[in-house]
Amino acid sequence: MILLEDVSKFYEVRGRGKRWILRDTTAVIRPGDRLGILGRNGSGKSTLMRLLGGVEYPTRGRIERRMSVSWPLAHGIGVHSSLSGADNARFVARIYEKPVEELVQAVDDFAELGDYMYMPVSTYSAGMMSRLLLGLSLAMDFDCYLIDEATSVGDQRFMERTQHILETRLRSRALVMVSHQPWHVRTFCETAAILHEGRLTFFEELDEAIATYEAL
Incomplete structure (x- = not known):
């Protein structure tokens, strides 16, 4: 699993103080979870993925990984x-x-x-x-795949083939996907959270998460 304990992340912005990406977030991602994280452009989704992947470190708190985690797909890391x-x-x-x-x-x-x-x-x-x-x-x-909207690339045939491969692979793996597109999360995920103004809010029902996100 991936465990987040009281995780906070901010950057110092010259002349404007702190820009918060996460505030006091505690969460557990378990094997088999298929979690979508919705957030508008600029909300910090990519930074969150780098934190989960160990590419960046939190300002406060602790992230523990007890399963192998991919690098964030769609990032040129490495x-x-x-x-x-x-x-x-x-x-x-x-x-x-x-x-x-x-x-x-x-x-x-x-x-x-x-x-x-x-x-x-x-x-x-x-x-x-x-x-x-x-x-x-x-x-x-990997035990857990981190996906940052990468599956939307290519033509329809390529997207369908990618979806098929992911569906097959994820039968026994965890997935964390960030996107600003609700349809993207609905296609692959079973639960969802919203990242908004540094707060990561979890929802048990996918439809509730999407409706709340679209109302923002």
Whole structure:
């Protein structure tokens, strides 16, 4: 599980004081949970994902991880822009001690980048980058996947294929997905929370969470 105990996070904004991302948040994410976090653009959703993934640390409080957690999908964390997609896949394979060329092929098959798979990541569009990151993460076996709206990239066929893979994988895994689109959360999640003005409010009913979010 992932345990948050009295977690707060803020940044000092010059001339404006503190900008709060989280205030005194306590929560537990268990294996099998499928949690959607709704928030408007700029509400701090991506920062929250970095906190959950251990990329950033809280200002106060404690986050404990008792299961393996993916890096936040849709973020270029750990990807070297001067390397090709294939070389980045090889790098990840070596870190996680996976068969190198097998993982490269799996990412290539999923991302469908063609010749770009062997070109520097700096030449990728935003959509291509998201597809590479999705491929890298889904090629690995994590207990909990952190997804930041990455599944909305690509054409309808690619989105449907991504949804199918996620549905299959998540039968025995946890999911935390952040989005500003209610339909996105409804597609993949069973419960939801709203991040608004530093407060993370949890709802047992998905419909209640969506209705409350749309009323903000």
